[in-house]
Amino acid sequence: MEKKRVRRTANCSENKDCISELPDEILVSILSRLTLREAVVTSVLSRRWEYLWASIYTLDFDHRKTSGKITLTQSIKLECPELTETERKRYVNWVNCVLGQHRGTTIDEFRIWFDLNKSYARDINRWIKFAMQKRVQRLEIHLSGFRPCNPWPASCYTTYTFPYQLLLYPQLCSDIPWHTFVGFKSLKDLTLKEVNVSCEVLEYFLANCPNLERLVVHESEHLKKLRVVGSSLPLKHLWVSFCIGLKSIKICDTNLVSFKYVGPTTRLLVNNAPLLVDVSISHGMYSNFMLRQLSSCFSQLQVLTLSKWHLQDKIKRRLFTGLKNLKKLVLEIGVKDDESLLLFTPLIKACPYLQIFVFKIMWTSPLNKKRRVIKAVKCPHYHLKVVEIGGYYCGSSDFELAMYFIDNATILEKIIIDPRYQCKWYSISRIETKEEQELEQTRRRRARRQLESKVPPRINLEIL
Incomplete structure (x- = not known):
């Protein structure tokens, strides 16, 4: 009888749910390493797990990682524009739904990757405000839009433009109390792909983000000049690609370590950058x-x-x-x-x-x-x-x-x-x-x- 009781106790020990006994902080850290959809699925495990995913540190809305097949190929865009708009709305609703349920106070990474144009500016602006509020460290906005192969001027395209006013007047963010607003003070890595961004916006980020070490700008039609000047700037890695309107790049008195440029020939001034050891020039x-x-x-x-x-x-x-x-x-x-x-x-x-x-x-x-x-x-x-x-x-x-x-x-x-x-x-x-x-x-x-x-x-x- 005693032997059976020992055997039964051992079996209970083997079947014990040790993971659920871990502190919430550790479980959230584990969930943050999963894809967003995988993290959400864990909510069905038990009441303890129901809302743990809502505090994860990584919010990666990369459409290629979704099991819902929210994808846009070039053929779909050309042959069925109605389907394109349907998929855009599905994606926007998905992001809004997740952000509405997020309970964490901070996030390490916030990533948007989908074909969205300026007609969705209101939603995109709201997402940027959300990232501000959560003290994001790595922010990537990749609006992989399709542009028709025709001689129309750039003004005819519908590319989203990053709003400078959002940076200048943070009080416009009604959901963020003024006394708690920190802007992008925690930002370390900023990637803007197929987003129209002005030189004023980039200068704001460089001057007001004391931890910004990496900056990537890809296919910005509005960018005319780029200045990375000043020994106080923390920026170490700069990548500029396919900004066809870019006339000049000035890199002076900085601690830049790597610089990558892809695009047509432009005026480049590099002076007193003693730490610059890695340079890439392509497509000129x-x-x-x-x-x-x-x-x-x-x-x-x-x-x-x-x-x-x-x-x-x-x-x-x-x-x-x-x-x-x-x-x-x-x-x-x-x-x-x-x-x-x-x-x-x-x-x-x-x-x-x-x-x-x-x-x-x-x-x-x-x-x-x-x-x-x-x-x-x-x-x-x-x-x-x-x-x-x-x-x-x-x-x-x-x-x-x-x-x-x-x-x-x-x-x-x-x-x-x-x-x-x-x-x-x-x-x-x-x-x-x-x-x-x-x-x-x-x-x-x-x-x-x-x-x-x-x-x-x-x-x-x-x-x-």
Whole structure:
């Protein structure tokens, strides 16, 4: 009898709900690591769990993560605008419903990602006010809108504009008591994508957010100039992309660590930025011009990325003098007709302490016909350890580039060959066809046959 009682007690101990005995703070922290929809589902577990999700620290309204299939493809937008509006309203109602039930006093992350235009400005403004009230630390507004391919002026588009008045006159937020208003004092990370934002709005954030370390602005039609000036600014990472009206960027007397620019050539002034070590410039038609404007900080750079260059662009080696501390160089190059890639080796020679080199080839019209492989002039590289060649096509051009590093990098440890398509704007959600998958497999096999016997045992050949 005593044995049965012991066995029954042991079974009860095994079935005990230990998780529910944890403090609310720990449970909320666990729920904050789930997707929003997963966190809400836990409300059915028991009365104890019914409203725990309403205090989570992360509110991520990314439509791609919803099980309700609230998604908008370009074909839907073109063929069925009624369905588009229906999906927008469903998304807005979903966000409003969750925010109406949220009970937490603070949030770490607030993220909006959906195709919303200025007709939903009232709701979006309310969401921004909510983020203010909750002392948000990471705020992302990504209104992934679709713009028709036509010559209409930008004023004809219906992109949402971030209201400057909301920052200037916080008393307009009727739901926030004036004495408790803190604005964006806690903000550390701000991302605005496909949101019209003026230079005044950005200057407000830079001047009034003492913890703001990262700023991302993508596709803002209203942004004409950007000034990041002052040693008191906490900003460390700046990314500006596809702001087609941007005329100038001024970075002076700052503690900026990394700067990334994607878009047409613009006037760039960089002065007294001693901590700037990571720079990326891409898609400029006159990349040499922008590099010349960056030359004052070349000696301190450790990572440099240059994208959307073409072999037709004249490479001026003198622009790259002074890269004495560069450790990583990334080139993303448009190539056609199996042109020789050895034209870019002077850039590598200009970086005497380079350790990592990444070369991403974006083929426009590669030819299958063979040409004679060119053997490059001997030029030892004494510090290069890792080489990655993306878009490897198994042609003469990429083969001779691989052989250049095998022959000249004296302490090379690894060479990575990636036969996959390298274009940045290649949709990550697109499913490859069977023919494309077979072509990649064929390139992998050809690359292995082409290089395996050429690579010495000390070098690790990795084919992705």
